[in-house]
Amino acid sequence: MVLALGIVPGPARAAGGDDMADRIAAAQAAPASSETRPPARRIGPAAPANGPAHLVVGYRAGTSATAMAGHLRATGVSVRADASLASLGAQAVTVPAADLAEVTAALRADPRVAYVEADAVVQATALTPNDPLYPQQTELPQITVPDAWSTTTGSAVTVAVIDTGVSPVGDLAGAVVPGWDFVNNDADPSDDQGHGTAVASLIAGRGNDGVGMAGVCWSCKVLAVKTLDATGSGLASASAAGIVFAADKGVKIINVSLGGYTATQVEKDAVAYAQSKGALVIASAGNDLVADKLYPAAFDGVLAVGGTDEDSEPYIFCWLWCEGTNYGPDWVDVAAPWCSIAANLPGYSTPETDDDYDVFCGTSGSAPLVSGVTALLKSKSPGATSAALTQALTSTARPTQTTGFTQFGEIRAAAALSRVDASAPKITxxxxxxxxxxxxxxxxxxxxxxxxxxxxxxxxxxxxxxxxxxxxxxxxxxxxxxxxxxxxxxxxxxxxxxxxxxxxxxxxxxxDNKAPTVKITSGPKNGAKVKGTVTVKVSAGDTAGINRVELLINGKVVAKDVSAAYAFKIKVSKFPKTMKIQIRAVDKVGNTAVTTVRTWKR
Incomplete structure (x- = not known):
């Protein structure tokens, strides 16, 4: 049986002396949290209310850098001396917020000052969507998704979601391609649990539309494949069938946010089948804080995803019990944030949320973040193979300080986008x-x-x-x-x-393994008595050409001829009274042929 969120009861926690084990032990030994439940959501830090103000003061032509610095010191501001700015006739200064108005007025009143302006804040050209919940989606900047959006916000790439089904609610309106319901065996893969809809929203929730939250790949499609029932559980055979179904539909990215600790042959075969069709299967590593392998994530070729906290380290939380990401660099490949803001199936609200959006935590949320980033990569490089996508994600991942967690680290979307290798090697x-x-x-x-x-x-x-x-x-x-x-x-x-x-x-x-032809055309017969000098003439041929013809007497080469017509003059007195004569032809590739033995006596 497989479950959503990887919440199949796991084996006992692994013991060991690596850093991951040390972090778990430290979390278990820490004083009990005053929280009655894990933190619901992570909000970005607020800007300081009373921080210093930053100004740029520009001077009229002819004012030296020394004069600028002296004037600013006399005014009582903190100067950040900068030779490059001095070349522009300007200097950057810092002013206590409480003194901003007074200092600005004093500077502008000086005839040497051309202008005083706020030192504006600039940022990387990351695209910031206007979705009202986006400021709470701190998981996206953590893995540099906004920077990737400056290049692409996606295309009509389809990602299969093998889960509890997907309902096209909220930000998923227009994004869902109906697939199949393997639980009820019909063509209506609607979600009756909420898990699959949340997963799908992280992949393809429409962004920059002024409502709700933003998924990673705004223009992508989701193929809804229901393999888990209303309790979030199902059979491995159904999940295997869903993976095959998606692969047969031509989907190249398959998200599987479910798993169990039994490696079934049917799921293994389904994964291999999808891979043979060019699909990349991305699966959650599980939430039991153990090193034990969860399947299908641990199958060869599957991109297994662990969960990270806001510090980009393995997620571990201990209260009355401990929970957190599964781990093991021998099978967990990459990681992504553990908690996200996701679409909530209507009717499944909690006291802390409304009917539309909720906090979604666990590696079930980590995997679709990786799937969404993969879809961005596929959008930019449509011809990229699953191996190319995997290589881009893994080669640009940021290693965690904690060892013993993943093989590569936490993904970095923007860097991966520029690392997709879709060009063929060369052979000349x-x-x-x-x-x-x-x-x-x-x-x-x-x-x-x-x-x-x-x-x-x-x-x-x-x-x-x-x-x-x-x-x-x-x-x-x-x-x-x-x-x-x-x-x-x-x-x-x-x-x-x-x-x-x-x-x-x-x-x-x-x-060419065929022997050449060779025969003696003229010379003493077998059994002949010879004296003086004897002439032997030979013919030899081969399609590859003859390299040489050799005369053998008593098994030893005594003469060679490399030009037709081949002939040998033999002074018989130089040889024993009994002579065994053979002619050997060698063709251009080394095949040989030898005539039968002729015995002569002198």
Whole structure:
């Protein structure tokens, strides 16, 4: 059985001496919180009410930097000396808020002063939506989503939500693509629990529309796939069916905010099936504060997501009990904030919230934040493979100070957006050259291999469409054994980078394992008695060409001829009284043929 939020009762907490275990132990040992429940939401810090004021004072032409500084000191303000500003005839100053009006008036009254202006606050060009709940969504700036919005707020990328269903309420209006209900076996995957709708809103809640909250990918679509019932539980077989359904629909990003501690074959096969269709499965790591693996998150190739607090460290909260993110760098890949503001299914309000939005905490919320960011990446780079998306997310993640948590750290949306590698590696040639002949085993080498993005992962050699072997280091070379075959062999090198992009180079070589022809056309017969100097004439031929013809007497090569017509003059007195004569032909690739033995006596 699998549950939403990963709340299947977990095994006993893992013990250990790593930093993650130390943090858990410290949280357990801390005095009991006065809170009667975990904090409901995280609000950004308010600006100080009485902080100092910052001004820029500009002077008329001809006023030296020394004169500017002297005048400002005499006025009683704090000067931030800046040679660059002095070149502009200006200086930056700090004034106590209570004295702002008086100081400003005094400065403006001086004939040397050209202007006095507030030192305006500037920020990175992050897009700030006008949704009224956005100021409470501190989880989004934490993972640099607003900076990513300056590049893209999404496109019609579809993300499948395998969950309790999705209802198109509030910010999800117009975002939901109806899929299938595997609980009731019908085409109405409406949400009767609320979990799936909250998950979907974090991915694709419409932003900058003046109402509610902002999801990560404002223009994305959500494919609603219901596999959990009204209690938030369901069967692994239903989740597996939902994953397959989404993959068959062509969805390339599949969010699975559910899990169990039993690795079922059916879910494993479903994940592998989705991966074979080019989909990336993103799953929550669970909320039991244990290192035990939760599935499907822990299956190979799934991007497993843990939860972080407002300090970008593993989320741990202890009250009457302890809760927090599951962990383990051997299976948890990345992390995202534990708590978010999400859409609330009407009728599921709490005393602290209304019927429209609620605080949504747990790795069930962390995973869709990663899915939403992945959808932004896919929007900017539609051709990016699942491997490219994964590589962009993991290579730009910010490692946590706490070790023993994830393999890569907390995601950073803006950096990932600029790191998507959708360009293929290069391969410029293959050795041997085209239509080169070979016999037996040949070493085939890929030449001119490079990749300026994520780097080459491996090069694979295929012959006749079948894998021969791989090489992971340059020079990329693989041996091919042709056995006794003859004729053209279609080779292909496939070079794959770490982002899953590939390039190919085709080359045809000729397998030549056929022996040449050779015969003695003139010379003493077998059993002949010979004396003086004897001449033996030979004919030899091969489609690859003859390299040489050799004369063997008593098994030893005593003469060679490399030009047709081939002939040998033998002074018999130099050899034993009994001579066993053979002629051997060697073709251009090394195949050989030998005549039958002729025995001579002198």
């Amino acid at each position: 040639g293959v050795a041997p050259g085209p239509n080169a002949r070979f016999r037996g085993t040949v070493t085939v080498t890929a030449t001119g291999v490079s990749d300026t993005g994520s780097g080459v992962a491996y090069a694979a050699l295929y012959a006749g469409g079948k894998l021969v072997g791989r090489d992971t280091t340059a020079p990329y070379a693989v041996k091919y054994n042709s056995g006794k075959s003859n004729g053209p062999v279609a080779f292909q090198w496939r070079v794959v980078d770490r982002a899953g992009n590939s390039a190919v180079f085709n080359r045809t070589l000729i397998a």
